[in-house]
Amino acid sequence: MREKDILYLSFDGLTDPLGSSQILPLTMNLSLFNKVSILSLEKEFFYNLNYKNIEKRLNKRKINHFFVFFKKNKILKLLSFVFYFFKLFMIFYSKKIKLIHLRGYQAALFLFPILYFKKIDLIFDIRGFWPEEKVERFNWSKNQLKYKIFKKLEKFLISYSLYVICLTNHSKNILIENNKLDANQIIVIPTCSSKTQFYLDKNYQKKNQKKIFLGYFGTTHGAYDFDFTCNLIDKLIMSKLNIFFKIYTYDNHDLLIKKIKKYKYLRENYSISSIEYHRVQEFISSVDLVIFFLKENYSVKASFPTKISEIFLCGKPIICNSFNDDIKKIIIENDFIFEYDRGTSDIKNLEKFIFKVVTKKNEYSKKISKFAIHNLETDVSNQKYNSIYKSILNE
Numbered sequence: 195m196r197e198k199d200i201l202y203l204s205f206d207g208l209t210d211p212l213g214s215s216q217i218l219p220l221t222m223n224l225s226l227f228n229k230v231s232i233l234s235l236e237k238e239f240f241y242n243l244n245y246k247n248i249e250k251r252l253n254k255r256k257i258n259h260f261f262v263f264f265k266k267n268k269i270l271k272l273l274s275f276v277f278y279f280f281k282l283f284m285i286f287y288s289k290k291i292k293l294i295h296l297r298g299y300q301a302a303l304f305l306f307p308i309l310y311f312k313k314i315d316l317i318f319d320i321r322g323f324w325p326e327e328k329v330e331r332f333n334w335s336k337n338q339l340k341y342k343i344f345k346k347l348e349k350f351l352i353s354y355s356l357y358v359i360c361l362t363n364h365s366k367n368i369l370i371e372n373n374k375l376d377a378n379q380i381i382v383i384p385t386c387s388s389k390t391q392f393y394l395d396k397n398y399q400k401k402n403q404k405k406i407f408l409g410y411f412g413t414t415h416g417a418y419d420f421d422f423t424c425n426l427i428d429k430l431i432m433s434k435l436n437i438f439f440k441i442y443t444y445d446n447h448d449l450l451i452k453k454i455k456k457y458k459y460l461r462e463n464y465s466i467s468s469i470e471y472h473r474v475q476e477f478i479s480s481v482d483l484v485i486f487f488l489k490e491n492y493s494v495k496a497s498f499p500t501k502i503s504e505i506f507l508c509g510k511p512i513i514c515n516s517f518n519d520d521i522k523k524i525i526i527e528n529d530f531i532f533e534y535d536r537g538t539s540d541i542k543n544l545e546k547f548i549f550k551v552v553t554k555k556n557e558y559s560k561k562i563s564k565f566a567i568h569n570l571e572t573d574v575s576n577q578k579y580n581s582i583y584k585s586i587l588n589e
């Protein structure tokens with residue numbers, strides 16, 4: 195029975211690739227038993243591209259989607275934030291909200307005045323260590339006022355919330371140590387994906403080609419070390435592996451081409467494309483392995499990239515670094531993800547791994563897909579979220 199009014203609060207847009215992958219499936223699941231409202235910031239590019247399809251799904255489940263368009267212009271951005279706050283205020287007092295699910299830190303700034311004066315059940319879904327991400331990736335200083343404000347806000351939200359949700363056990367241990375929390379208050383739910391959207395495509399499994407296709411998709415900056423990726427692939431091609439590097443990203447293609455042209459062997463063996471999110475499964479299926487490397491720092495201990503579940507559900511092996519303890523555990527316990535760490539790994543062992551998983555493609559794809567369905571599929575995360583909601587709403 196749809197009895198309780200729940201507000202899902204996010205700065206990420208439903209029409210963004212991340213929103214389509216993570217927020218939409220979760221809120222669709224929550225709407226089976228509750229009245230769900232969503233407040234998000236939408237980017238016009240993705241909104242125009244994806245909203246018609248998403249709107250049909252929202253209407254079918256009677257989900258109320260409130261949004262404000264996000265603008266990059268400083269003045270318009272400020273106005274976007276003002277409108278976001280007033281919409282939040284309006285929703286909160288018109289819908290008789292029983293529970294707020296807060297995704298990330300940014301929207302918390304606008305939620306804080308309400309929480310300060312009124313007690314309401316809250317789930318703080320931190321996703322990652324956002325203030326530290328800003329320091330390590332976007333040149334914030336820990337001495338800046340904005341960093342100190344968000345750290346104070348973090349302390350308040352963690353103490354206020356009934357549950358804190360994070361992506362990794364590594365980050366859970368840090369949160370417990372730093373905040374003296376009860377371990378039962380912190381729930382680890384890694385980013386999961388849907389097996390109906392990402393799956394083992396048997397048409398691609400049957401293909402036998404001479405080239406080995408390495409894939410890369412998503413952003414090439416921020417947390418990711420794209421230069422290191424290119425350098426490694428250049429060495430693999432130099433060692434006579436017949437590799438072709440396929441890149442899918444919305445990042446500036448001209449800048450990426452300029453980077454790739456620095457590499458003698460890679461520059462003759464790559465392609466770059468931009469495709470809609472609903473075609474990412476097709477892209478993953480078209481490659482033999484996926485490769486990426488994260489810059490190792492404090493904030494990455496809380497990261498579990500969405501692409502991991504998407505890649506594994508498609509039955510594809512991964513080449514990456516052990517950027518936190520949770521990834522290290524997957525690497526130790528499985529033979530379909532190869533750890534290549536800067537300065538300590540032997541490229542010959544990597545070549546052997548590539549040859550092994552490509553020659554035994556069908557065997558490995560089934561094993562990888564089975565692992566993903568049992569550990570990183572949306573049904574797994576939905577069960578955990580449902581358990582949290584039921585414990586709060588007494589359903």
